[in-house]
Amino acid sequence: MNESTHAIFTRPQSFRDVVTHYCPGCTHGVIHRLVAEVLDEFGIRGRTVGVAPVGCGVFIYNYFQTDFLEAPHGRAPALATGLKRVSPELIVFTYQGDGDLASIGTAEIIHAANRGEKFTTIFVNNAIYGMTGGQMAPTTMPGQITTTSPRGRNVEECGYPIRMAELLSTLRTPAYIERVAVHTPQNIVRAKKAIRKAFQYQIDGKCFSLVEVLSTCPTNWGLTPNESLNWLEKTMQPYYPLGVFKTPDAEEQK
Amino acid sequence: MTRILMKGNEAIAEAAIRAGAIYYFAYPITPQNEVGEYMARRLPEVGGVFVQAESEVAVGNMLFGAVASGKRVFTSSSSPGISLMQEAISYMAGARLPVVLINIMRGGPGLGGILPSQADYFQSTKGGGHGDYRVLVLAPSTLQEAVDLTMLAFHLADKYCNPTMVLADGMIGQMMEPVEFPENYVEEPVPPKDWATTGCQGRAPIIIKSLALDPVVLEKNNLVLAEKYKLMKRDEIRFEAYKINPKNRILVVSYGTMARICQTVIDELEQENISVGLLRPITLFPFPAKEILAEAIKPNIESVLTVEMSMGQMVEDVEWAVKDKKPVEFYGRTGGIVPTPEEVKDYIMKILAKETPAVKSWNG
Numbered sequence: 001m002n003e004s005t006h007a008i009f010t011r012p013q014s015f016r017d018v019v020t021h022y023c024p025g026c027t028h029g030v031i032h033r034l035v036a037e038v039l040d041e042f043g044i045r046g047r048t049v050g051v052a053p054v055g056c057g058v059f060i061y062n063y064f065q066t067d068f069l070e071a072p073h074g075r076a077p078a079l080a081t082g083l084k085r086v087s088p089e090l091i092v093f094t095y096q097g098d099g100d101l102a103s104i105g106t107a108e109i110i111h112a113a114n115r116g117e118k119f120t121t122i123f124v125n126n127a128i129y130g131m132t133g134g135q136m137a138p139t140t141m142p143g144q145i146t147t148t149s150p151r152g153r154n155v156e157e158c159g160y161p162i163r164m165a166e167l168l169s170t171l172r173t174p175a176y177i178e179r180v181a182v183h184t185p186q187n188i189v190r191a192k193k194a195i196r197k198a199f200q201y202q203i204d205g206k207c208f209s210l211v212e213v214l215s216t217c218p219t220n221w222g223l224t225p226n227e228s229l230n231w232l233e234k235t236m237q238p239y240y241p242l243g244v245f246k247t248p249d250a251e252e253q254k
Numbered sequence: 255m256t257r258i259l260m261k262g263n264e265a266i267a268e269a270a271i272r273a274g275a276i277y278y279f280a281y282p283i284t285p286q287n288e289v290g291e292y293m294a295r296r297l298p299e300v301g302g303v304f305v306q307a308e309s310e311v312a313v314g315n316m317l318f319g320a321v322a323s324g325k326r327v328f329t330s331s332s333s334p335g336i337s338l339m340q341e342a343i344s345y346m347a348g349a350r351l352p353v354v355l356i357n358i359m360r361g362g363p364g365l366g367g368i369l370p371s372q373a374d375y376f377q378s379t380k381g382g383g384h385g386d387y388r389v390l391v392l393a394p395s396t397l398q399e400a401v402d403l404t405m406l407a408f409h410l411a412d413k414y415c416n417p418t419m420v421l422a423d424g425m426i427g428q429m430m431e432p433v434e435f436p437e438n439y440v441e442e443p444v445p446p447k448d449w450a451t452t453g454c455q456g457r458a459p460i461i462i463k464s465l466a467l468d469p470v471v472l473e474k475n476n477l478v479l480a481e482k483y484k485l486m487k488r489d490e491i492r493f494e495a496y497k498i499n500p501k502n503r504i505l506v507v508s509y510g511t512m513a514r515i516c517q518t519v520i521d522e523l524e525q526e527n528i529s530v531g532l533l534r535p536i537t538l539f540p541f542p543a544k545e546i547l548a549e550a551i552k553p554n555i556e557s558v559l560t561v562e563m564s565m566g567q568m569v570e571d572v573e574w575a576v577k578d579k580k581p582v583e584f585y586g587r588t589g590g591i592v593p594t595p596e597e598v599k600d601y602i603m604k605i606l607a608k609e610t611p612a613v614k615s616w617n618g
Contacts, residue, residue: 046455061461067451070463075315082319111308
């Protein structure tokens with residue numbers, strides 16, 4: 001690059017220059033990048049520790065230039081609680097899928113949120129278990145075919161998909177909770193803003209923050225990448241409405 | 255040094271603070287609640303952190319996150335609670351993290367009871383959770399020893415980067431005895447905690463993990479662990495020899511509360527000119543197998559008697575240690591029943607009269 005040119009788009013410093021293991025059309029990569037950009041923008045990379053889940057997101061630590069812990073399945077909020085409590089100077093975030101957060105780790109996320117732990121959770125909801133091969137998740141849509149709901153999710157037996165953002169928003173403890181999606185450029189910009197806000201609340205020592213991100217899983221949905229983006233919008237989004245569900249500021253106004 | 259009359263659970267709590275462990279995560283369970291209650295009062299005074307978790311599953315994983323900071327953290331619990339922590343203990347063993355766990359054992363299985371027991375020997379010394387790992391286990395038999403071993407536990411955990419457990423029972427937790435805390439506690443230096451996730455400013459990122467999909471890498475991690483356990487067996491075996499001498503006709507092997515009762519029995523038998531010695535393992539893992547064998551093969555020893563508050567767990571290690579060189583006998587009560595000196599003495603008299611059954615432990 002000479003003096004007359006300058007880069008307007010580069011890889012975030014918080015993101016390693018490596019190829020990810022994600023399938024074509026999966027939106028994990030986009031979400032990773034948004035988090036990395038936010039860490040760069042706040043200049044907090046050097047004091048950030050991420051907590052990886054079990055699921056496709058487990059290898060997030062291979063893609064980030066930050067310290068990382070690898071949690072047992074669903075327990076990331078407990079690890080984040082432990083670390084943040086003894087080292088409050090750190091910025092701690094968990095990155096969890098829907099099997100991890102909404103099924104096996106339900107107790108941990110609810111109680112971490114209820115204690116008002118000052119860390120951030122990026123909750124990636126793609127309505128299925130990805131890494132284990134496409135089994136039904138608590139977030140799987142009614143009628144959705146998965147390897148363990150081969151005739152479609154039967155709500156009589158399995159209940160309806162859990163809306164985690166709404167559920168967590170019922171807690172009295174102040175928190176920042178927003179649901180976003182990453183299936184269009186416009187939504188990606190909104191998602192970035194939400195993630196930024198979530199980290200801002202943590203930097204300010206204000207509250208627990210969680211951003212639920214509607215994401216795709218073309219491989220296990222059995223759709224092409226394009227069809228997947230469409231399915232997210234047509235099938236998931238009406239059931240999982242986007243928006244801010246809770247802010248600490250609203251709590252203070254009460 | 256001043257002697258203070260304290261309850262076991264509170265003495266253990268204070269000992270941890272004196273060893274620099276001011277970060278405590280726990281869930282209530284009898285018979286060790288005084289530890290948490292003491293910590294809830296005391297830790298804010300010393301700038302520490304007390305978190306009451308939603309479950310022992312969460313406790314184990316909070317410890318995992320907290321210990322990754324490089325600071326001294328611990329929990330206390332009792333048998334069913336320790337079972338729930340096994341997931342995190344396995345992960346911390348795999349990730350080589352120096353967590354300290356206090357188990358004030360109660361009777362099981364299942365919800366069991368709340369009275370003293372030694373029924374978690376297998377769980378503590380053989381791993382406990384999934385995978386190839388060991389926890390370093392220290393078993394106090396007095397409150398002073400509970401204080402000393404609690405402090406030592408933090409040192410050994412740091413020295414080996416390994417989960418370390420103080421395995422006591424409800425009796426140790428609940429009774430009161432005078433204890434002393436060292437005024438100026440000095441430790442041998444421990445390895446630098448250059449593995450801690452403190453933020454990667456000015457260095458390469460650190461990842462604390464136990465996942466290794468490549469079997470070659472995973473086996474290598476297991477070999478590193480195995481090497482560590484070998485070092486523990488070489489350097490950390492601790493035991494007490496009580497009235498062991500060449501005239502002993504029986505060698506008793508017993509630990510914790512049960513060993514104290516055996517001491518009473520041995521004193522009484524001595525008055526009756528019957529010589530019995532006690533080898534009390536203080537480290538349950540690493541186990542003093544060679545030391546037991548060395549005593550067992552002495553010519554005067556007629557048999558080796560293991561006494562436990564269980565239906566026979568440590569006795570399997572004793573049988574393995576003695577290698578059929580001498581008969582190994584077992585006496586135990588379980589479910590919260592603590593054997594009286596009289597019944598242990600009666601059993602010893604039966605052994606000497608060759609009236610004991612051939613079956614020793616439940617697997618015998």
